[in-house]
Amino acid sequence: MTSTVQFEHFDALCKEAGITPTHQRLVIWQTLTEMHDHPSPEDVYRRVKSELPTVSLATVYKNIHLFVDTGLFREVSMFHGTLRIETNSEPHHHLVCRKCKAILDLDADDLSGFPLPQHLPEGFVAEQLSIDVLGLCATCRQGKP
Amino acid sequence: MTSTVQFEHFDALCKEAGITPTHQRLVIWQTLTEMHDHPSPEDVYRRVKSELPTVSLATVYKNIHLFVDTGLFREVSMFHGTLRIETNSEPHHHLVCRKCKAILDLDADDLSGFPLPQHLPEGFVAEQLSIDVLGLCATCRQGKP
DNA sequence: TTCAACGACGATAATAATTATCGTTCGAGA
């Protein structure tokens, strides 16, 4: 459901990022904001195609990378062979099952108050922390204790 | 340089992990312990092949996964499309350049005192934390300020 | 408003990484 407000918001984001706001990009962006997990490019493609049947998988890839490069979305590929996109814009971290590779979000509160490290190699500028808690999910614990 | 001590150590590790200690596995394991960075399977293959010319790339892949699954090594694939193996056994975290994807190790001291989170979803058992500091390395900062 | 220039799109070929298959060989226990 494309509202004018959403479109204008997207338009502003594109201007800020210095990219052209096209119809395809709008739909891909909307789709991403409506998905509240960590979809793969293929997942996104499937949903976008239902709204925009002629879209190409390559376009989805190109624009996901564009969004990630310009900071509209973030990548979260930890422990997956495949690219995953972070659609949750709230500050949070991840819980990753080392067996089934499921990714669960973890409120930032639970891992708050953590300072950016002080002793970095010469010239490295730290921008953000990515914290993953590795372990076993309930389901996988059944199989192998 | 395979010493008896090393071989016995590997033998014990295999027994503990419940896997058969073969010659190929020994060489792959040794190679990994001698590399102090985050090699790709292809990197490992090249080195192993110099010692064991008939080894197959598939064998390297199979055994890397086996080592990772049984806990002899850890995977570190963050922000890479490709599998990387953690060969540094000291507790530490990573510094990742978001542009060139370089991975640098960060002593655990610099990120110490971090508690495992308390409010986990029902049934999830946290085993370890993986902390990545994202930013720009000195080289990449030159190109795009 | 119209038009040229350039970037974006879609289709698809190509590449890179990884995994599966399968016949042969090796290692551990009887």
Add this chain to the structure above:
DNA sequence: TCTCGAACGATAATTATTATCGTCGTTGAA
């Protein structure tokens, strides 16, 4: 030593991703 199942090597197949290229859409200038 012998036997069986697991591991190996060679390679085909698969999967994910990226590049190519002709066409189309968007934007800014006239």
